[in-house]
Amino acid sequence: MAKKTSSKKELSAEQRKELLGILKARFEKHMQRHKGLAWADVQAKLEANTEKLWALSEMEKTGGEPDVVGHDKKTGEYIFYDCSAESPKGRRSLCYDDEALEERKEAKPDGSAVDMAASMGIELLTEEEYRGLQELGAFDLKTSSWVATPANIRKLGGAVFCDRRYDTVFLYHNGAISYYAARGFRGSLRV
Secondary structure (H helix, E strand, O other), X not given: OOOOOOHHHOOOHHHHHHHHHHHHHHHHHOHHHXXXXXXXXXXXXXXXXXXXXXXXXXXXXXOOOEEEEEEOOOOOOEEEEEOOOOOOHHHOOOEOOHHHHHHOOOOOOOOEHHHHHHHHOOEEOOHHHHHHHHOOOOOXXXXXXXXXXXXXHHHXXXXXXXXXXXXXXXXXEEEOOOOOOOEXXXXXXXX
């Protein structure tokens, strides 16, 4: 009988080393995103949480360019957001959630933002988190990103997304079944 493993959510030693190198270089290049934090502390946390490292690998593979944007002093967790200039390329053309995907009768997209985030082990940014990200730089100048939608809006068939235009962050609405080549989603991960 074959031994059942959870290798799906684990990286090889070589993959871990490569990813940690990428994350360290990004951390050092963008110190304004995480003032007062030390890479050695972040790395120790990551090495102790291999499933979280796998989720960061998924963020990286889909073009998210994850980086540390904060540290929760109460929980001790480091907070990562997708920091790619535009909405991650590997996460675009998705409707909002699986309910919307099922509702769509024609020209269905390949998936949904909420389901993809869950399969990656991350959460969609909230509007508040998205606005916080925009304080660290200018993101989504040409694209837009689905954000976590309040239940009352989703219940009525809608979903919300954000972008940055005219040096201002905008929150918009769309039907949750909508999808566009220039709309993806940004995620967050706590480690």
